[in-house]
Amino acid sequence: MEYPTRNVFAAAVHAYNINGGYSSSCRIEDIRDAFDNVLGEKVIYRNLDLVREYLDSALVLPELCYIEADSIIDYYKGKLMDLMVGKLNSYSQSAMVAANAESITSLQEIGLIASLPKAYRQSSRFDSMLEAKDWAQKQSLHFGKSGDSYEGRVEVIASIYSSKWFRHFHTAKDLNTNAVVNFSTSETLEIGRNIDIKGRIKDHVENNVTRLNYVKIKLDDNV
Numbered sequence: 017m018e019y020p021t022r023n024v025f026a027a028a029v030h031a032y033n034i035n036g037g038y039s040s041s042c043r044i045e046d047i048r049d050a051f052d053n054v055l056g057e058k059v060i061y062r063n064l065d066l067v068r069e070y071l072d073s074a075l076v077l078p079e080l081c082y083i084e085a086d087s088i089i090d091y092y093k094g095k096l097m098d099l100m101v102g103k104l105n106s107y108s109q110s111a112m113v114a115a116n117a118e119s120i121t122s123l124q125e126i127g128l129i130a131s132l133p134k135a136y137r138q139s140s141r142f143d144s145m146l147e148a149k150d151w152a153q154k155q156s157l158h159f160g161k162s163g164d165s166y167e168g169r170v171e172v173i174a175s176i177y178s179s180k181w182f183r184h185f186h187t188a189k190d191l192n193t194n195a196v197v198n199f200s201t202s203e204t205l206e207i208g209r210n211i212d213i214k215g216r217i218k219d220h221v222e223n224n225v226t227r228l229n230y231v232k233i234k235l236d237d238n239v
Contacts, residue, residue: 019120021117022085024071024120025086025132027070027081028129029077029088030075030078031066031130031133033081038063038130038133039061063131064123064126084133088115088136089115091115092108092136096112111128114129145173145175145207146174149196152189153196153223156194156223158195160226162217164216165214165215166197167214168212169211170189170212170213171210172187172205172209172211173187173196174207183200186200187225196223196224196226197228211233214231
């Protein structure tokens, strides 16, 4: 069993698209008929099985799959510096090794690659979010003092959910002053969304960010 690396990555992208995401659950062979009776052909296969079927049947994949495959390969090849400074976890190290290989020969490697389209899309969004946050903070200045009221229209530029605190921590840019504010809510907020918020200044933190609390939000429906 040996497949060109690019073909495996492209098959992984196609499997991800077909499944509408990533599934690691086993194929449900013994209850397939029962599911077919109810759902027709909408039985989700684990992505690993789909990738293997595409490779073994030499399925002609859409060109867009190869384009995204190249992007994923380049992304993980570019992780060498992170590896050198100790910022790469074992999963990403394995992904980098696979991306640099000329061919894929093991089922374990295929399984890893089958999961990478999801990981790549998540990591790319996170990287873009951090870049936008970093750029906004460089344009920002602290304002006000602790206890001052705040009211403004902001654009959400970063949002991270904390399972420890069960809250979403947001970074936003004031659309009038470019000041960056940080606050948390129980609900998620879409990155790029414009909202009106009211609150109080809690304190000033590093990177020119003013932290708010007691925040109330009003969503803008015209987005």
